[in-house]
Amino acid sequence: MNTYTPRTEDMHFVLSRVLNAADQLQALPAFADVDADLMQQVLDESGKFVGEVIAPLNRDGDEIGAQWKDGAVTMPPGFKDAYQSFWKAGWPALAASTEDGGQGLPSVLEAMLYEMLSAANHGWTMAPGLLHGAYECIKHHASEELKAQYLEKVATGEWLATMCLTEPHAGSDLGLCRTKAVPQPDGSYLLSGTKIFISGGEHDLTDNIVHLVLARLPDAPPGPKGLSLFLVPKFYADGTRSAVHCERIEEKMGLHGSPTCVMRFDEAASQIVGEPGKGLNAMFIMMNAARLHVALQGVGLLDAAWQKADAYSQERRQMRAPGKGKGAGEADLIAEHPAMRRILDTQRAWIDAGRVLAYKTAIELDQIKHGAPEAQAFAQRWCALVTPIMKAVFTHQAFHGGSDCLQVFGGHGYVREWGIEQILRDARVAMIYEGTNEIQAIDLLVRKVLADGGQGMNALLDFLEADMPPHARTRTAAAARISTLRAVTKQIVETAPKQAQLPYRVADDYLRACALVLLDWAWLRIDAAVDADTANAASRWQAPAQALRQWVLPEFQMRTFILVQQCTAAAA
The missing domain is CATH 2.40.110.20 (Butyryl-CoA Dehydrogenase, subunit A; domain 2)
Incomplete structure (x- = not known):
């Protein structure tokens, strides 16, 4: 019950079927030889390493912890050996350039690796978590002398x-x-x-x-x-x-x-x-790379919490579930109780949508590096707008959704034996570091949306609307939400000059509204992929899809209502 297991089959389904990543990436000369089979092989091997080497160290990492004495820090048992195996096997260098000692593979494979690492052992993963950003910072801003001395060591992970x-x-x-x-x-x-x-x-x-x-x-x-x-x-x-x-x-x-x-x-x-x-310009390369990884921490930690809660719900029996009738001395699995199913299905809806958005963002990062000018422009806009949204909402969900998963355990979730309380403690900091979630919301609305009068956001909404599968069952409702977000964006742009505090006051509501539109789009893509893949078990995806529309998307109405009310009051 205390060990996370990478579910690479779900991850690969999102990568290959929902996002069609192989075709997109193979169109780039840098990844002409990277096909779906290679990506699946890398994903499977990384999942095996994470599950067998990193996940088992999580409990000791929490209970023994890092130890400081006389200025030196000793890491928990097994951490050093695991890290040495990690870098020598080439895992930190997946996406680094071959000329710098890396493997030259797509960024999305690195993103998927770090999702699994964070889920398996967040404390251990903090050590290599900044390597990619440091590598990019040194590569693009350091002198040739510094590059010669440090770039390959950081790219490969030999030095942290x-x-x-x-x-x-x-x-x-x-x-x-x-x-x-x-x-x-x-x-x-x-x-x-x-x-x-x-x-x-x-x-x-x-x-x-x-x-x-x-x-x-x-x-x-x-x-x-x-x-x-x-x-x-x-x-x-x-x-x-x-x-x-x-x-x-x-x-x-x-x-x-x-x-x-x-x-x-x-x-x-x-x-x-x-x-x-120009220090901040150079440092922002690290910070932006770190923010995507922090969003993936949120997805991974929520998945770890969901796995524990789901496994417990399939074993623990409590009372008779509604509609099951009465039987002397009988009890049903917790998983059969509607209140628990709502929790479990809702969190899985967040996890699945989070993967779609995070993996797409990683693909767009490679478009920025290797794509044609038009593709680069789209990718820049996507990453600028979507990264702060993902960082904020998925770290928030890791903690609050993880707390809901703890609820499935009842009193057992509050004691250390089952391990889920550690996930909550570990997850909480992700809402704070690499720019607090409030700063992410301000970055989105003030620095991105208002800065260009909403043009970039409207272009993003154009894409989401055009990209919706034509036969999607909920396309009309999704289009209506996009239309509402356009109108609200326009109202904020027009009202903000009249009251300086307005955008700062409503930034979180605006970010949440944008996130819900993105989640909706992600699930439309998942639905279409499931419908087209006859070999896939459609029942795996039906419950979270329904939970998204019943329990998650209705928040959009509340958030946009608040935004309209605040704009109306500010304009009065």
């Missing part, structure tokens, strides 16, 4: 990396950062300051750790535009250790297997990455 942004007085407001970078005659910089909430700032998994640090040059202006990005390793090329110290690790609600470090930089020699004052 950190993202050092937050300071004790500055959480989401990076413009308040005070860490100093003092130029030296040899072109290096001495970093001084303290960073907090640094995942994997110190550990024993790898021989070296590459720290990417936001800091301020002496003549830098105040605010975020004054920040530059610097690279400082734990060990330099000559073997000497840098003046970077782990002062302690935080005692947290969850993620005990991941050391969340307070890092002190005492005039640590570093090199600049990118141009002075």
Whole structure:
């Protein structure tokens, strides 16, 4: 009951049947040799590794946790050996370029791997979770000298990396950062300051750790535009250790297997990455990559919670289910009780739709890199608008939907034996890090939708409407929701200039409304794929499809009602 099992057959169905990924990716010269069989093989092997090597370590990771002593961190039993096997087998390098030591495979395979890893052992997965973003950051912004020294080590995962942004007085407001970078005659910089909430700032998994640090040059202006990005390793090329110290690790609600470090930089020699004052531009590559992975954490953790609850519901008998009649001493499976079926089917509806949206986003990331200009423009718009939506709604659902799954266990869910309470504790932080969910909503509405007068969002809605299967049973209702969202978007765009606080006040409602339209579209695609695939067990998909329309999509009316009411009041 405590071990997650990757359900690769469901994942592959979404990838191949719902999204037709192989044909899309093979049209790109970079992936001409990547067919459906290869992707299934990679998915199956990664699922086997995750299930056999990573998942069994989850309980010890939580109960024993990472241990700090005299500035050094010892990871939980089995973590180091598992990580060494992980990088030597090439898993961190799936999507990295072959010229950098990677395998040059599509980003969607990496996304699917990290979904499974997060579900199996969120604490362990925090260690390699930033590798892809660090790799892209170094590849696109670092000097040739830095690339020669660090790029392949990070691409392959031989060395792990950190993202050092937050300071004790500055959480989401990076413009308040005070860490100093003092130029030296040899072109290096001495970093001084303290960073907090640094995942994997110190550990024993790898021989070296590459720290990417936001800091301020002496003549830098105040605010975020004054920040530059610097690279400082734990060990330099000559073997000497840098003046970077782990002062302690935080005692947290969850993620005990991941050391969340307070890092002190005492005039640590570093090199600049990118141009002075352009640190946030370089760092956003890491942050955007991380946000997709955090959305996948939400999908994976919800799947792990659902698996536990579903398995329990198929074993535990309680009372007679309604409509079953009465029998002396008889009891039915929890799975047969309507209240429990509602919980289980609803969470599965979220999981399935989450995979469609996340895998499509990963495919669009490869279109940005390798596609034709028209495809790149669409992909840029999709990723800009959909990524903050996914990060917010699926991390929210991992916690709240996971809590619903705990309810299936009754009192047993509240004790540690069954393992589901750990999922809730581990999942809660995902609503906070990599930009809180409130910041994601503001990013969507204020920085994306209002910034261009709603043009990008309307173009996205055009696509969703045109892409709906023509014979979909619920096409009319889906089209009506899209029409309503268009009208609401227009109303917000017109009303926002009259009251500055309006978009910030309604951003969460707007993001939720957009998410529900995307979930609806995703399930229309699933329905069409199920109808077309006679070999597939249609009954597997019917219950979550029905749950989506009965229990999830009605929220759209509430959210849009709030938005209209708020706009009307602001315009009065």
